[in-house]
Structures are given as C-alpha cells and as structure tokens.
Amino acid sequence: MKNFLISIVTISVSLTAIAQNNGIRGFLPSNIADQRKHEAAAQQTISEKEAEQTLFMLTKEPHHAGSAGGRRVAEYVRQRLKEFGFDSRLAEYHVLLPTPRSVSVTILEPVEKELSIAEQTEFHPEALIPFNAYSPSGDVTAEVVYANYALAEDFQSLEERGIDVTGKIVIARYGGVYRGLKVLEATKAGAIGVILYSDPSDDGYMAGDVYPKGPMRPWDGVQRGTIRFAERYPGDPLTPGTPATKDAKRISLEVDPDMPEIPCVPLSYGAAQHILQTLEGPSVPRAWQGGLPFTYHFGAGPTKVRIRLDMDFQIRPIWNNVAVLRGTEEPDQWIILGGHRDGWIFGAQDPNGGTAVLLEAARAISRQVKAGWKPRRTIVIAQWDAEEYGLIGSTEWGEQLRDELKKKAVVYMNFDATISGPTFGASATPSLDLFLKSITADVLDPGKDVPVLSAWWQNQNKDEATRLEDIIPETAAINVGRMGGGSDHVVFQNHLGIPSMGFGFGGPGGIYHSYYDNFDWMKRFGDPGFRYHAAAARLAALAGMRMANADVLPFSLAPYADEILKQLEGIEKRHKDSWPATLSLDTVKQKASQWKTMAMKVDEKIAQPERPRNLKEINSLLSLLEREFAVEPGLEGREWFKHRIVVATGYESVGLPGIHQAAESGNWESAARETRILASILDSIIAMTSRLDALL
Numbered sequence: 001m002k003n004f005l006i007s008i009v010t011i012s013v014s015l016t017a018i019a020q021n022n023g024i025r026g027f028l029p030s031n032i033a034d035q036r037k038h039e040a041a042a043q044q045t046i047s048e049k050e051a052e053q054t055l056f057m058l059t060k061e062p063h064h065a066g067s068a069g070g071r072r073v074a075e076y077v078r079q080r081l082k083e084f085g086f087d088s089r090l091a092e093y094h095v096l097l098p099t100p101r102s103v104s105v106t107i108l109e110p111v112e113k114e115l116s117i118a119e120q121t122e123f124h125p126e127a128l129i130p131f132n133a134y135s136p137s138g139d140v141t142a143e144v145v146y147a148n149y150a151l152a153e154d155f156q157s158l159e160e161r162g163i164d165v166t167g168k169i170v171i172a173r174y175g176g177v178y179r180g181l182k183v184l185e186a187t188k189a190g191a192i193g194v195i196l197y198s199d200p201s202d203d204g205y206m207a208g209d210v211y212p213k214g215p216m217r218p219w220d221g222v223q224r225g226t227i228r229f230a231e232r233y234p235g236d237p238l239t240p241g242t243p244a245t246k247d248a249k250r251i252s253l254e255v256d257p258d259m260p261e262i263p264c265v266p267l268s269y270g271a272a273q274h275i276l277q278t279l280e281g282p283s284v285p286r287a288w289q290g291g292l293p294f295t296y297h298f299g300a301g302p303t304k305v306r307i308r309l310d311m312d313f314q315i316r317p318i319w320n321n322v323a324v325l326r327g328t329e330e331p332d333q334w335i336i337l338g339g340h341r342d343g344w345i346f347g348a349q350d351p352n353g354g355t356a357v358l359l360e361a362a363r364a365i366s367r368q369v370k371a372g373w374k375p376r377r378t379i380v381i382a383q384w385d386a387e388e389y390g391l392i393g394s395t396e397w398g399e400q401l402r403d404e405l406k407k408k409a410v411v412y413m414n415f416d417a418t419i420s421g422p423t424f425g426a427s428a429t430p431s432l433d434l435f436l437k438s439i440t441a442d443v444l445d446p447g448k449d450v451p452v453l454s455a456w457w458q459n460q461n462k463d464e465a466t467r468l469e470d471i472i473p474e475t476a477a478i479n480v481g482r483m484g485g486g487s488d489h490v491v492f493q494n495h496l497g498i499p500s501m502g503f504g505f506g507g508p509g510g511i512y513h514s515y516y517d518n519f520d521w522m523k524r525f526g527d528p529g530f531r532y533h534a535a536a537a538r539l540a541a542l543a544g545m546r547m548a549n550a551d552v553l554p555f556s557l558a559p560y561a562d563e564i565l566k567q568l569e570g571i572e573k574r575h576k577d578s579w580p581a582t583l584s585l586d587t588v589k590q591k592a593s594q595w596k597t598m599a600m601k602v603d604e605k606i607a608q609p610e611r612p613r614n615l616k617e618i619n620s621l622l623s624l625l626e627r628e629f630a631v632e633p634g635l636e637g638r639e640w641f642k643h644r645i646v647v648a649t650g651y652e653s654v655g656l657p658g659i660h661q662a663a664e665s666g667n668w669e670s671a672a673r674e675t676r677i678l679a680s681i682l683d684s685i686i687a688m689t690s691r692l693d694a695l696l
C-alpha cells in the first residue's frame with residue numbers, strides 16, 4: 001500500500017507540477033511530509049476484520065428510532081468513540097414517532113383473502129412489522145386501481161383513459177421518486193387509501209437471484225419507509241424550525257401541512273400479486289407491466305380491498321451520538337462527519353455500513369493522534385437517530401446549534417448506506433468537487449487495484465484510450481452529483497449553508513428497508529471480505545484529517561461558478577417561450593462569469609499556498625463563503641429551506657430553486673425578486689473572493 005501510494009504521488013506530480021502541490025491542496029510545503037506520513041499510516045491501520053466486527057456489533061438486533069435496541073446501539077457507539085479518545089456524548093430529543101399496533105390488508109372480492117403483512121421469517125420480537133411512517137390510522141374499503149409508479153403523469157394517464165381514482169384504493173409500485181410524493185399524488189387524484197409494493201421487475205427476481213440465494217428482493221420482502229412529504233420542513237413534524245427538546249413548544253398534528261391524509265401500507269410482491277391478478281378493465285401499456293407472471297390491468301375493481309391500520313402516534317425519545325476531538329489551534333472550526341444510526345430493522349446496508357465506516361475512520365484517526373498527529377481544527381463525529389422517519393436527529397441538532405454551526409462549521413460529510421457493492425459514487429456542494437477527487441486519488445479501489453479516482457472515472461467514461469494512471473483530480477472528467485434530499489446533509493446544506501458531501505460504494509440489491517437488510521446479506525453479497533468498508537473508512541479518515549489540518553481550507557470555487565452558469569442556462573432554455581422580456585438574467589450571468597475568473601485564480605493559489613498573509617482570515621472567509629448562499633427569508637412557501645443555489649425536493653436536487661420555482665409557476669414578480677437576491681449574493685461572494693485573492 002505504502003509503495004503504491006508513493007508511485008501515484010510521483011505520477012501526479014510529474015503531470016501537474018503546477019497545481020498539484022505534491023498531492024495535497026491547501027498545505028504549506030513545510031507541512032506536507034508530516035501530513036502525508038500520518039495519512040499513509042492511518043490508511044494502513046484500517047482493517048477489513050475490524051470493520052466486519054464493528055458492523056456485526058451494530059446490526060445484531062433491530063434498532064429503529066426510539067426503541068430499546070436503538071438505545072443499546074447508541075450506547076455501543078458512544079463507548080467506542082470514547083475509547084478512541086473523543087469526548088463522546090448522547091444528545092436526546094423528544095419527537096413524534098408513530099409505530100404500528102396492527103396492520104391488515106384483506107381482499108373482500110372476488111374471493112376473500114387475508115394478505116400477509118410481515119416477512120415470513122423468524123420475526124424478531126423487537127422488529128416493527130412493515131408500515132409507512134406517518135400514515136394515519138384508518139379503516140377503508142374500496143375497489144382497487146393500479147397506478148404504475150403513482151407519478152403525477154401516471155394519474156394523468158389514468159384520467160385520460162377515463163379511469164376514475166376518486167374513492168378508490170390505489171395500488172402502485174415503489175421506485176422512481178420518494179414514496180411520500182406517490183401518496184401525495186394519489187391523494188390529489190381522490191384516492192382514499194394507498195398500497196405500495198415492490199415489483200419483481202424493479203428489485204426482485206427479474207433483476208437477479210433473490211435472497212438468500214442472491215442479493216435481490218424475495219417474495220416476502222417489504223420496503224418500509226416514511227411517507228411524510230417534507231416539502232416545507234424535515235425533522236420532527238411538531239417542532240418546525242426549533243429543536244425538539246423535552247419541553248419545546250409543539251404544534252398540533254393537524255396543523256402540519258405535510259402530514260399524509262390517507263392510510264398507506266407497504267406490501268411484498270408475494271402479497272400484492274393476489275390483488276393485481278384479479279384486477280380487470282383494460283390491460284396496461286408495456287411500460288406499466290411489471291414482472292409478475294400475468295398481464296396487469298388497470299381496474300377499477302372488481303377486486304375490492306379493506307385496509308385497516310392502527311397507528312400509535314407518540315412522542316418518544318431519540319439519541320444522537322455526538323463525539324468531539326478538539327482541535328489544537330483552531331478549535332472553533334468544526335469538521336463534521338455524520339450519518340444515521342437508526343435502521344428500519346437490522347440496517348446492515350442502510351445505514352450501518354456508513355456507521356461502521358465512520359467508527360473505523362475514527363479509530364484510525366485516534367491511532368494517529370497517539371502517534372503524534374494533532375488535529376488543528378475540531379473533528380466532530382455524529383451518529384443521528386430517526387433519520388428514517390424524516391431526517392429527525394440531524395435536523396433537531398442543526399436547529400438547536402443553529403447559531404454556533406453557522407459560525408463554526410467548515411464542512412459536513414454524510415455517510416448513509418455507504419456500502420452495498422463495488423461501484424464508487426459521490427455528490428457534493430460544488431466547492432468540494434475537487435477535494436473529493438483529491439482524496440479518491442490517494443486511496444486504492446480494492447477490486448480494481450487503481451486509485452478510487454481512476455475507478456470512478458472509468459465508471460463514467462468508457463474511453464479506453466486514456467491510461468488510468470493519467471487520471472488526476474484537476475483534469476479528470478468526472479461528473480460529481482449534487483446533493484438532493486433523503487439524508488442527513490439536508491439541514492446542513494439547505495438550512496444552514498454548510499458545504500456538504502457524501503460518497504459510497506454501490507451495487508445491486510433488493511433488500512432496501514426490509515427484514516433482509518442484515519449482516520448476512522452484507523457479508524455474502526454487499527461486501528464479501530469487507531474490502532469496501534475498509535476503503536471507505538480510508539477515504540473518510542483522509543477527508544477528516546486533511547480538512548482538519550490544511551493550512552488553507554482546500555475548497556475550489558470555480559466549479560461553483562460553473563454550476564451557477566449551467567443552472568442559469570438551463571432555466572433560460574426551459575422557459576424560453578414564456579420568459580418575459582422585462583426580466584433579464586444577463587446581470588447575474590455576467591456576475592457569475594466575473595466570479596469564475598476570480599475563482600480560478602484563487603483556486604490555484606489555494607492549491608499551492610506560498611506565503612499567505614493571514615491564514616485565520618483566509619480560512620474564515622473560505623468557511624463562511626457558502627453561508628452567503630443561504631439567505632433569509634427562505635424560499636417562498638418553504639421558508640425553512642434557505643439555500644439559493646441547490647435545494648432538496650423529495651430525493652431530487654433543484655438548481656437555483658428560488659428562480660426555478662417562481663418560473664415553474666409563472667410568478668414573474670417572484671422570479672425577478674429571486675434574481676435580485678442571486679445578484680446580491682454574487683456581489684458579496686465576489687467581494688469575499690477578491691479579498692481572498694489579496695490575502696493568498
């Protein structure tokens with residue numbers, strides 16, 4: 001490993017002597033050797049065996065939010081981080097967590113049949129039976145309509161065919177979009193109940209052998225999951241914008257506009273087939289046909305179904321792990337690495353591969369601290385609770401520490417479902433694109449014996465003419481994704497304006513949110529040998545150590561300006577027919593271009609800082625720059641979301657959300673206001689960048 005790293009570094013230097021700075025952006029020449037030494041040593045101490053053991057311990061028992069098992073796993077994580085020398089604590093909140101008392105789905109016609117709800121396994125007594133969190137209790141009986149993926153266009157298609165959904169129960173398959181959006185669309189179409197099931201063509205036997213023979217979803221595997229469509233705010237539904245402390249002021253459930261209105265229940269395809277098979281009416285088009293061995297029909301009916309749900313809506317305690325390794329020189333600059341700890345059942349893939357990765361990274365960092373490495377900045381390792389219910393633990397913590405985080409947080413790195421196979425992927429705030437690429441250049445992809453960066457490039461580029469050794473961070477043609485919704489970075493990026501990133505190794509699987517997402521699945525299919533856990537822990541350790549100790553924070557600003565220019569172009573193109581002549585985007589485009597020119601110069605100086613004049617001011621400017629993008633008031637109608645460049649909607653990320661949502665609804669007055677907001681953001685950013693240029 002060590003020899004390999006040295007050879008990579010040599011190649012990089014020969015190719016980009018200009019900007020590469022021996023492979024570590026942001027370090028003064030005199031500090032590189034020591035950092036390099038500890039980074040390499042940290043990598044070497046990370047072991048597959050230890051990662052495996054850690055994941056085993058995390059996934060021994062069900063540990064959904066608010067459960068006794070959840071509390072025990074929190075305690076385990078707290079102990080481990082304490083052993084690693086962190087100041088390791090639990091932060092408790094009291095949040096609304098419904099659990100199912102009873103769930104039943106009965107076919108009444110044409111032939112009466114009670115469907116099985118839970119996986120047919122030796123069900124652990126502490127495991128929750130399948131349910132959709134925040135579905136109301138209810139007892140509804142109606143004819144059934146099949147609605148494909150329950151997207152807006154699917155309901156439109158039903159309407160065009162004259163199939164009325166009003167008063168019916170909709171059955172729809174999982175996939176494509178966030179499940180809460182499906183329930184919302186069904187409600188808008190007039191349905192009185194929803195059944196969501198996993199179709200075998202999506203992640204079952206049509207996609208590969210099913211568990212336990214293969215990694216895909218078996219006949220009885222059910223996808224659980226929350227259905228609250230957090231359009232206005234994520235986190236605890238009862239405490240919008242404020243931390244859910246024990247005696248926090250709470251709104252009543254009825255006031256939450258994002259709360260689902262109709263009962264919804266998840267089924268396996270083994271159960272759902274009994275409903276689908278007896279539906280009549282016209283047969284569905286090819287695109288709607290799933291993988292069950294009969295022709296699908298729209299309905300409505302004659303199949304008639306009764307759904308009965310009894311949910312226990314209670315305020316229950318949750319526990320975040322927050323562990324701090326105090327920085328020696330700049331303790332008030334926080335490098336935060338976090339991920340959720342709660343799983344729906346055993347959660348080996350979602351989320352605890354990420355938990356194991358973070359614990360192994362923490363262990364590696366602690367070993368370097370013992371060997372004399374000192375973090376200049378503070379490293380915070382967090383494990384959130386109740387993410388599955390709606391990003392609750394991270395959101396409540398972010399809301400509680402809002403002012404402090406706005407001052408001190410440098411970066412948030414998210415680790416959720418980090419490991420499910422061998423294929424690397426990542427997403428980030430644009431200012432972290434280059435940082436991500438540079439850490440991946442220094443860790444080996446265990447399956448391919450090339451740096452993760454090269455393997456990542458190869459996934460996206462099938463061009464065999466380029467030699468993998470020639471792939472370097474500065475020039476690698478890799479598309480870094482933007483962060484959408486559905487995980488714990490949302491509060492940091494969207495609400496607080498903290499640069500965020502996440503990465504992982506993915507692969508095929510059909511056990512998502514089911515009883516079968518367990519240690520055995522991971523050991524046999526997700527990551528045999530735990531080599532990708534170890535590789536991800538190396539990346540995490542490197543990312544933490546590098547951000548903590550860089551002399552100049554290794555952000556790169558030009559990709560941000562590029563992203564803004566790209567989004568502006570996209571919006572112009574999309575609305576070119578309706579865009580009013582009085583509203584011009586030329587000024588913001590010109591400002592973004594101006595920023596880009598300055599940013600390129602500053603990025604080069606960050607790569608190889610020579611004699612920066614005031615490191616404290618430089619780093620403060622760099623870490624506060626992102627905050628400029630998150631402005632008050634927040635987005636119209638969803639004020640909790642402050643960021644004006646990229647924001648989450650469902651699982652998606654939306655670029656320039658203020659202008660975008662105004663243009664979508666044809667509200668040109670609001671579009672003009674949002675354009676002015678963007679212009680004034682760019683003015684401040686340009687001023688900050690100009691100051692950086694002078695100091696660097």
Ligand SMILES: [Zn+2]
Pocket residue numbers: 340350351387416417
């Ligand atoms: Zn997750």
